[in-house]
Amino acid sequence: MRRFTLYDTRTRDVRVFAPIAPPRVGLYVCGLTPYAPAHIGHGRTFVFFDVVARALRRWGYRLFYVQNVTNLDDKLIERAAEEGVDPLGLAEQHFAEYRRSMDALGVRSVDYYPFATDYVPEILQQIHALLDKGFAYVADDGSVYFSVAKFSDYGKLSGQRVESLKPGARLEVDPRKRSPEDFVIWKATTPGEPSWESPWGPGRPGWHIEDTAMILRLLGERCDLHGAGLDLIFPHHEAEVALAEATTGAAPFSNFWIHSGMLLMDEEKMSKSIGNVLSLTETIASVGAGPLRFYYLNAHYRSPLTFLPGKSLEEAGEAYARLTVVSDRIGEILERDGSDRPGAEIPDPLAEEAEDLVERLDATLADDFNTREAIALLFGWTRRLAEELPRLEGYSGDALEELASPYRWGEEVLGLFSRPASGASGAVASVVAVALDARSRARARGDYAEADRIRDELHGAGVELEDDAGGTRWRARRTP
């Protein structure tokens, strides 16, 4: 197991990670409340945690990665009522769309996506425990609240002090609460809402408690890593700490708290409630998943990332194309000839450099997941190999695989460099070959109008041409 360091929101420092029960590691990430389509801000967070998961697995940790889905809450109920549909069905639908986007982005590291409504028995059990220990109380309408005053450590994660919370900002004064900072863990329902029976009447889970109930059930009293976007630090994660530690007495609830920075839309946070959102589905359809994933990982995960519409992703697309040019070429050769193709071995310094680079890449990522620095190293390798491009055809399969090993690292850990599998199927390749042949003949007889027409048609179909001294090569544009 490789050692790595990580910033912990709770202690506000970077330190070496150590699993509670090695080699097993539990990672819990707060997922979506799918009342609307997921946007590219969500994408940043979940792509980042995907890299965390990939890296941990590569480094020999036995990871169990859980990402919850809050499939029932006030907004879902509201939105469903507006649209005249069932809230659980609405959540299901948006979640399915989210999963398709994640799949396109190469996020396949999550082991389990639990739904809040599937954990009602665990939630009720935890509420009972909290009531027994005096941390919670039942209000007149049958709701149950957590009493913040009873948990003296409240605020230790976020640094907030209860007395300094700005009263009136959004701290609703609610007659059912004993104190304004108390939060609901079981919400009495009105007829027509999805509800579950409880000793206090029909109700449904409050937001914060679903996560702790799931973690206690799935990962144990304490988890190794707990993460989300940093907008969830307060009150959500603060509430989770209070709920879990009040329930079990075990602390700290999470060994490390990981929070990823916000995606800013022109200097302002991208948020469903502000409305300045770009959906993942549409973005992937228009620019492709590769450039989007590259864009996310091209900044440190804790920095705010400024999204400039009409610029950021176009720029990322250019940069990503540059980054992958050598990798793609090697991939094409190996695909065509097989990895046992004969040829020259790698000249001496290069072989060693490739090996060293892979080690440096791991070391760089092991320093608080510095994906940007890792990408910079990969750009350096591409620059190094770009001059080898004309000689690539001369190398053996083994040599090519060795040269490509840093890119294979990028594929495994960063989820970049994967080439469109269907792009060069036999049928497609032969059709393109016919078109290219027609174009060459047109060029040969000086009929450039026809040659350019074929080029444009191919371009429209997603086929990019590269004329060079040795003839014309082509490749499928990266698809979403």
Added chain:
RNA sequence: GCCGAGGUGGCAGAAUGGUUAAUGCGACGGACUGCAGAUCCGUUUCCUGGGGGUUCGAUUCCCUCCCUCGGCUCCA
């Protein structure tokens, strides 16, 4: 007001108590091309918010001020 995170070239964004502050985009020049694109090569020595302090040396550490963003019971 309180709690956090930031402020780096035209833009996006790393890093570091010490020779030219990474990388990419863009721009410019060149190679290749029928042209364009793609690709390759080169150039882009004047960029670390302001002011103090510690130090032989600060962009980095400390103090202070200014600005931006996030959170303050909806948020990834």
